[in-house]
Amino acid sequence: MWPARTSGVFYCVAILACAGCGGPQIPANPDLARLRQIAQAVVASAIADPDPQVRAAAAEVIASxxxxxxxxxxxxxxxxxxxxxxxxxxxxxxxxxxTQARAQVQEVFDQIQEDTNVRLAAAYALVRLGASPYAEYPKRMIVSKDQTVRANAAMILGRIADKQSLEALYWAIQDPASDQRVVMQAMESIAMLGDTRIYNRIWTRLISAYADDRIAGIRAMGALGTNQAKEAIMTTLDDEVLEVRLAAAAELGRLGDRSGLKVVKDAMDKGLITTAAIDIGQGRTQGEVAKVLCGSAIGQIGSMELARYLPRLLEDPSRLVQLSAAKAVLQLTR
Incomplete structure (x- = not known):
């Protein structure tokens, strides 16, 4: 069972069926140069995909x-x-x-009729392009009554990496009006800013009854990045839910630890990923999310031992699975 607190699985979009048992023969030593060409083609075609979730994921892969x-x-x-x-x-x-996009980004921000979430992203881009005064915009928007706006403002404050944002982020956590998305995103952003006082709050998510809480907690611990946080993530490598184990493997890999390598191998070799249509929100299935996380873990762990699974993932019918595998290929061939 995968008890879910939220209706959407937002953490998997940006990060893909290995076909469980059976499936194509896995090459022991895949041609990474050839896979890179395929990966680049996957990303390029995804930009024009009819599914907006795929287009958004393609943008993330291009950038990351x-x-x-x-x-x-x-x-x-x-x-x-x-x-x-x-x-x-x-x-x-x-x-x-x-930098070539500076004028277009400014134009988006200046359109006051534009969606506030989009203007928040434009403010982030402007800050990254050297216009630091725009860092004030997410601080103002974090008090919005719109919970999506509030959560995105919290996320952007973490990415801007200004420790003066800590007060606003703690306010968002403590405000009774903040929903779970806002609270979790604010915790992750506080962790990104290196404030270790947030550790205990994140720990409560790692031991939550809800799998999506545990995955969000893993991401936040990874953002904190301390030895204590890494040890906390390791406790989830034997979680009862495969997706949680894969998320932990990926996050540890990002931190330079390959302890989750066996989790990925078992998922790919032992038929642990099912193709059953278990809906967990946004029209996606549990198997698809697990495949996305497999791709993410392979890319983050960076082991050639796992690269042999990428051809299978690149051929998956799901565009999100393909994108996750493409991202892994591009990470491995930098």
């Missing part, structure tokens, strides 16, 4: 893997009809510090 040759595509996504896609494109422009 530094695909500067695809950076101009982020500009085209600024005109996308879906708010999450425009948001992801702006966050990507900021992460990449894509």
């Amino acid at each position: 893997t530094g695909q500067m040759q695809l950076a101009p595509a982020l500009l085209s996504l600024l005109r996308d009809g879906q708010v999450p896609v425009r948001f992801a494109a702006l966050m990507g422009i900021g992460q990449m510090q894509y």
